[in-house]
Amino acid sequence: MADQPPTPVPPSSNGDTPPRGTQADQTPKKQILLNAFDMFTPGHLSPGQWKNPLDTSATKFDGLDYWLNLARLLERGGINALFLADTYGGYDTYQSSLDECIRRGAQWPVGDPTIPISAMAAVTKNLAFGITASTSFEPPFLLAKRFSTLDHLTGGRVGWNIVTGWKKSAFRAVGVEEPVEHEERYERAGEYLRVLYKLWNASWPSPSHTPLPSHDYYNPSPSLIRPINHHGKFFSLSTPHICPPSPQRVPFLFQAGTSPAGSSFATTHAEAIFVSSHSAAVLKPKVAKLRELAREKGRDPASLKVFATFTPVVGKTEEEARQKYEEARRNASVVGGLVLFSGWTGIDISGFSSDLDREIGASDSREKHKVLSILENFTTPSEEVPKWTPRVVAERAAIGGLGPVAVGTAQKVADEMERWVREADVDGFNLAYVTTPGTWEEVVELLVPELRRRGVYPELEGEEGWTAREKIYGRGQKELRKDHVGRRYDWDVYVEDPPYEAAGEKGDEERKEEGKEKVVV
Template sequence: MAASRSTTKVIVVGGGGTFGASTALHLLRSGYTPENITVLDTFEIPSAQSAGNDLNKIMGVRLRNRCDIQLSLEARDMWRNDELFKPYFHNTGRLDCAVSEEAISSLREEYQELLDAGVGLEKTNDWLETEEQILAKVPQLDAGKIKGWKAIFSEDGGWLAAAKAIDAIGRFLKENGVKFGFGGAGSFKRPLFNGNTCIGVETTNNTQYFADKVVLATGAWSPTLAWVFAHIQLTETEAAAYKGIPVVYNEDVGFFFEPNEHGVIKVCDEFPGFSHFQQHQPYGATSPKSISVPRSHAQNPTDTYPDQSDITIRRAIDTYLPAFNGKPLFNKTMCWCTDTADSSLLICEHPEWKNFFLATGDSGHSFKLLPNIGKHIVELLEGTLSEDLASDWKWRPGSGDALRSRRGAPPQDLADLPGWRHDAVSQCAVRARKFSTMASISDQATKRRIFINAFDMFSTSHLSFGQWRRPEDRGRDKSTDLTYWTDLAKLLERGGVTSLFLADGYGPADTYGDSPDTAIRTATQFPKGDPSIPISAMAAVTTNLGFAITTSTSFENPFVVAKRFSTLDHLTKGRIGWNIVTSFQTSAARAMGFELAEHDQRYKNADEFLTVLYKIWEGSWADDALKKDPISGVYADPSRIRTIHHHGDKFKTDSVHIVEPSPQRTPFLFQAGTSEYVDQSQTTAQDESKSNFLSAGIAFAAKHAEGVFVSAKSPNILAPRVAQLRAEAAKNGRDPRSIKVFASVTPIVGRTEEEAQEKYKRALEYTDELAGLVFFSAGSGIDLARLADNLDKELTIEDVTTNGRIFSTADQLKYHGDDVPPWTPRNVGKSVALGANGPTPVGTPAQVADYLEQWLDVADVDGFNYGYVVTPGSFEDLVDLVIPELRRRGRYPEAPETGTLRERIYGPGNPRLPEEHIATTWKRREHSGLIVGEAAYRKTTLLYTLMGSHDFETIPTIEFNVEEIPFKFSRKYILWDIRVHNL
């Protein structure tokens, strides 16, 4: 078989999980050609749907069956010695405990099996007969809680940093050229067959992949049981006392791990598990069957676990960690594992379908095999798997008791249990309003890094009005002094800031008093320069800083925008981003000579605008079109450059892209706002149609955006919007965590609390509350000048008087929480004048960092657009005070990421849009198509390069002779294995 490894093509379905990632790794290590290995998963490695994508898993050598000893010892050696894996093995030891007579008897038998194995385990395992012996190994336990306990202590056990280990495999595979398909292009739909031989798979977006062998390693997405766990956050002092503690396991209670580097402890209970039986029709079945299937947490990020699990988790905490009984729980989650009826693995070729292999059946104890299980799966593919393993892992219907779990009792079905399922996103908001730093909506149990954009505008003032009058403020210099921009860029570069995010607008704020006069007089975002102009100068004095500039789809031409951003992407070496806006100001529409379209129509137009740009950026130039060959005199090959034909409802173009492909091709795509959100908890039966409302802004962002900019005074306002955004992204076949959400924030920071308060008092001296009213009026569509005599009237949506508004701004009026004062003109003037629609925390670097982390936990944002009160002073505080504190907490990289803006956010090697993004639908490709003869329906495969058209309706008809049968090659007879509008 080894001789054919270089040519054999293998598809690994579920390659983002434990078995799949290990299989891909060992295919690569065994000499298979990287280009012939295709890894498919709905989400990138580590897959958000994998049970292995977890904070930690237990490591230990146990003898559950005859093959366990070989596999466990092999895995232990690789965790210890393999350079790829050993950073993720924490050899703290493992303590297995029992207290009931039956459990102690079973534990003694297990200990004797270890001694009798004959492989030296008697040297690494000790029987602990007394509480004193147990406390000698784990002094952190409470003597009063372990009366009558017996235990085995295994010094070769410990825990594994699970998600980090799978992520390391993913990086290794990418670095070595393995092919991937994610999102809709990676979500398994069905196998493809020639007779009874599997020849590939089809995914949910109808992409077809062909291979010699297919491995289905779908893990938890085979018939499953769910187990539950939660996390508690310790302070640095608390965590230090538990550093290095062994993994403690008691089958009557549960288990827990030592705190990770961020002070997070994972606690699991121990019980028969939950099932989730649904009517489902697997491929090949003639009718639906009742099967226990997962409910994806990635696609339902507000799901937790049943109410009753809080009791068992709290019981485990009371037993193991009584000092932390009062700590709040967060990331309360169910872990879906594949339990086979006999708890053995199922790794075999399908009995009816040749070259279709199954690799599943974790049964809750197989993550430890991550380093080596793939080696044996490769042996199965090659026909060299040992007889013992083949016999133990074979297809075996009817073996074991399918109605009992590995805990010896039947699981409960989730349909009978309350508290775990949260379909209405509004429930997420209800929980978030508790404003607990531990009320995490979808944290991954480890501290996520924080992204920070500096937030500015080519205008005298941006978010804090009246501050331009301060002598130290350089806002007045923006339009006349280029050194303002180059000095700012150098400062942000020094701090490792992700990007400079530049807002923009096309008209003055004229809602207040139905006139722009007050905005002009108070410099309320007036005047406005063109933010694209200083970009090249700033790029010339920086190496890593990204730049995001705002451009409207309502007032610009897509061809011109394509040219501008491609040029800037070249001159910045791929560090450009586009903040997509649809524009809301009627003054801007009048300036352009347009009628302002309705809100949802603006987003429909924007969707078509993006379609045109994707065709231009991704589809016009082939990757090899640019030659720059002075010898031949060919600069670019015209046969490799396609004319784009787009004739849509709003836009029309017929042209090649006039700029050669830039490093990113498509700039990093930000979008401002998530628009209106309907609180489902407030709807009535008569409003049922509204309860299913998905705003145009969220739908647009879920389809197009890589980064989303949002503003709100409270994280509780944002929480439901972010949850709905991520859920909608998942429905679109995108990894919901791939969309990075940036919240507006304008901190006032001092080295001490006293200094911070002094800065705040000075800011108040210059604050222009009238300008705040002007700004809010423009964004909300409420003319607050009409309420000059009624400053304490609470504002509502009914006060909106114009279509020209930002829906998410007006949407804040629905929120009534303790952390935001009532929305009255008097309060709005004070609140909005400093920080506009975002918060303005005041404090030391540590206090501000606490505040930012709170927003991550409550609103599930990924970063911040960090605004200024005074420029550049506020940005100097960001660089010198806030970022160092975030680095100290492990929230911000010590050294800035390099490469394109997309690589700075998604990691090295990713300058282009991922395959799951809708833009790649128009990516230029060479397609292998299936051509069908008109008369005889004879088939052959032909490589056909579309030279002059990107429009399916205008594919030319070309004459061919195939096997002596003349027929026409036309769109009528082409069956492509990709989405049709790829043509």
């Protein structure tokens, strides 16, 4: 059986239980959630910063000490989670080649983000970990096993950033010549999630077992561990989950993407959605639409947490912050930023060199496979960016990449964050770095104390054992909320689905009769 939700308390301004450190009889300010946004690669969203002698990402990203030191620093600052991006192939849209991607270190090379998680968990107590993994490149059973294992080893501090994969280079790397079409990728991902809910929630009861040494029984009731017999359009398996229920059963679910198919998928499955825009005004209607879709699906729209990309450059003074930013501009790899832009949007911007002030539009995207939400992000004008041109893209893509860059004192940067929360209705931020550990030290030592002074970021309490989900929804909410679709697959209510039948193979009436014969197992 799943945990019962926490005892109801008066809601906070964002519709959840009051955050840690507040009294139930108060009306606390909306708490800002902060994730550190990184990747097992040099530079991540600010290519070229490896030239700064104080940056460690280029020379140490593939060593364990890099990740242990980062985890300790984020833990000290009370950061909610380390959100790790991932990719399965290089960016080859720019000049129709991987050469500049490799040459500039534009998210190349890339390691596996799941590997250092256990080690980082061993040196922290409260930091959560959001790990990117695709529904396109491995069977759901293997992903279920890996995330259950990590959830056990971290004490429930694991989240999954669900991606479907889109790059041709990634599909070719696993032996598929062309990526699956956009709509079909999300249809496939939907079935992938249903299989996972069955494995994570429907296979094992809770408590899972009580060993009886006197009978030589490690698990006295094997009949209670249910085989999942799933025979769908894309996946077919007959097996119980091989791992016992982990602290959360289901990892905390992130998802990115605001295309129509992505939004529908996200508001069905995600507990937190990762969005990007250079303008709070442009982002506001998208967030409102996501919350409305969640409401239409029977979910509490306030429970859907929205994180925006945000790159802070913080100094003790305005002058110090500006000097840091100017240094970042000198080190920035413009070509590296354009490689990322071209890969994300499907626009080979290398062909625009003859007119750097020509306006760029979505129609310039010649590549069929791209991230539609990012294409829209880089082609929608706003007050901040009234016209997207190659010159503007070169400046924006090379530092911070997907979202705004806020430069100034902690007070100024905190003002900007609060403005985005207020105007765009986001719940928090995935903080990108310019240099590491420099940006993270600025966040921990300058920005977080300022946010705490304003009462919008929780104080450290010394209490351990919070799962990733509890840190978002409150103590006691270890498993999916009751209004989440995954709870339909709980062990005590699960009903096996009938086998998939292709359209036209059976009549509607015959399918209805089969549906009546479903057996509760």
